[in-house]
Amino acid sequence: xxxxxxxxxxxxxxxxxxxxxxxxxxxxxxxxxxxxxxxxxxxxxxxxxxxxxxxxxxxxxxxxxxxxxxxxxxxxxxxxxxxxxxxxxxxxxxxxxxxxxxxxxxxxxxxxxxxx
Numbered sequence: 007x008x009x010x011x012x013x014x015x016x017x018x019x020x021x022x023x024x025x026x027x028x029x030x031x032x033x034x035x036x037x038x039x040x041x042x043x044x045x046x047x048x049x050x051x052x053x054x055x056x057x058x059x060x061x062x063x064x065x066x067x068x069x070x071x072x073x074x075x076x077x078x079x080x081x082x083x084x085x086x087x088x089x090x091x092x093x094x095x096x097x098x099x100x101x102x103x104x105x106x107x108x109x110x111x112x113x114x115x116x117x118x119x120x121x122x
Contacts, residue, residue: 011047011048012048012049012052012053012056013056015048015053015114016052016053016056016057016060017056017060019038019040019053019057019116020057020060020061020064020066022116023035023038023066023069023116023119024064024065024066026119027065027066027119027121030121032065032121032122033065033121033122034065034066034121034122035065035066035069035119035120035121036068036069036070036119036120036121036122037069037070037071037072037119037120038057038066038069038070038071038072038116038119039072039073039074039116039117039118039119039120040053040071040072040073040074040114040115040116040117041073041074041075041076041113041114041115041116041117042073042074042075042113042114043075043076043078043110043111043112043113043114044075044078044092044093044111045078045093045108045111045112046111046112046113046114047112048114050071050073053071054070054071057069057071074117076110076113077090077091077092077110078090078091078092078093078108078110078111079108079109079110079111080098080106080107080108080109081106081107081109082098082100082101082103082105082106082107083103083105083106083107084098084101084103084105085098085100085101085103087100087101088109091106
């Protein structure tokens with residue numbers, strides 16, 4: 007069962023992309039590039055499945071979702087330094103503390119589109 011959360015997100019992505027393509031005078035949307043923070047909670051595969059359904063009969067039909075995952079920036083509450091972590095290594099890269107404040111990682115935006 008697909009999460010409904012991604013359905014409304016995909017509706018917004020499609021609507022924005024169609025408006026942007028129209029502004030550019032494009033006849034077809036080929037690729038939609040998303041930037042997804044690892045902690046955004048958004049699953050690119052779900053967005054692709056919904057896009058395939060929602061875009062039928064539009065110039066976005068057949069468009070591919072490409073996702074980029076930027077590194078997560080944190081501030082360590084123990085040593086006070088900033089650094090980057092991955093979802094597989096959730097410790098301060100400087101002192102190993104787990105007392106971290108997220109500075110990024112929840113991003114979600116459309117980076118670019120490829121159109122014809």
